[in-house]
Structure formats: structure tokens, C-alpha cells
Amino acid sequence: MLNPIREARVAEVLSSAPQSSEGTLRRAFSGSASPRGAIKAQCLLCVGFDRNEVKNCSGYSCPLWAYRPYQDAERAVGDAGEPAPDRSSGGRPEAAEAGA
Numbered sequence: 001m002l003n004p005i006r007e008a009r010v011a012e013v014l015s016s017a018p019q020s021s022e023g024t025l026r027r028a029f030s031g032s033a034s035p036r037g038a039i040k041a042q043c044l045l046c047v048g049f050d051r052n053e054v055k056n057c058s059g060y061s062c063p064l065w066a067y068r069p070y071q072d073a074e075r076a077v078g079d080a081g082e083p084a085p086d087r088s089s090g091g092r093p094e095a096a097e098a099g100a
């Protein structure tokens with residue numbers, strides 16, 4: 001059972017989300033999303049569910065910026081110009097950093 005305040009807030013967010021993002025949000029809210037899926041949900045929520053806005057996000061100081069979905073391969077670089085996190089880890093940034 002969710003905290004009643006959280007439950008109300010989650011219901012409010014879900015009611016305003018487009019159908020295309022509802023599953024992503026539901027998995028994140030329930031705790032069943034992968035870390036990558038949770039980041040996707042946060043980014044979509046952050047920009048009003050516009051995938052292009054996530055792709056072109058200018059929130060360079062956001063800790064999620066390097067991990068946000070919908071990036072072009074050439075833009076997918078870290079803060080110091082290093083290659084983007086290894087996406088083959090199933091979206092688990094900590095696994096990519098550890099070489100898993």
C-alpha cells in the first residue's frame with residue numbers, strides 16, 4: 001500500500017500522462033522498472049512527455065543527463081567526453097561502470 005499522499009500524486013501523474021508513457025511510469029512507480037526504465041520515466045515526466053525534449057535536454061548539470069534516453073549516438077558522451085555508459089548492461093549504469 002502506498003502512502004496516501006504518494007498514491008494521490010501518482011494517480012494524478014498517471015491521469016495526465018499520455019498512453020505511450022503510462023506503462024513506463026507505472027513500472028517506475030511500482031518499483032518494477034529497471035534503473036534505465038526509471039530514468040526514462042523521470043526524464044519523460046521532467047519534460048512533459050516529449051521525447052524530443054529529452055533528446056535535446058539542456059539540463060547539463062542534471063545527474064541523469066548522460067543516462068537520458070533518446071540520445072543520438074554521437075551525443076552520447078559523458079561529462080569529460082568519455083564514451084557513453086555501456087547500454088548493453090540492460091540500462092544499469094552501475095553495472096556499466098563496474099564493467100559488468
Ligand code: SF4
Pocket residue numbers: 042043044046047053054057058059062063064065066068
Ligand atoms: S536529463 Fe534532462 S530530461 Fe532527464 S531528468 Fe535531467 S533535466 Fe530532466
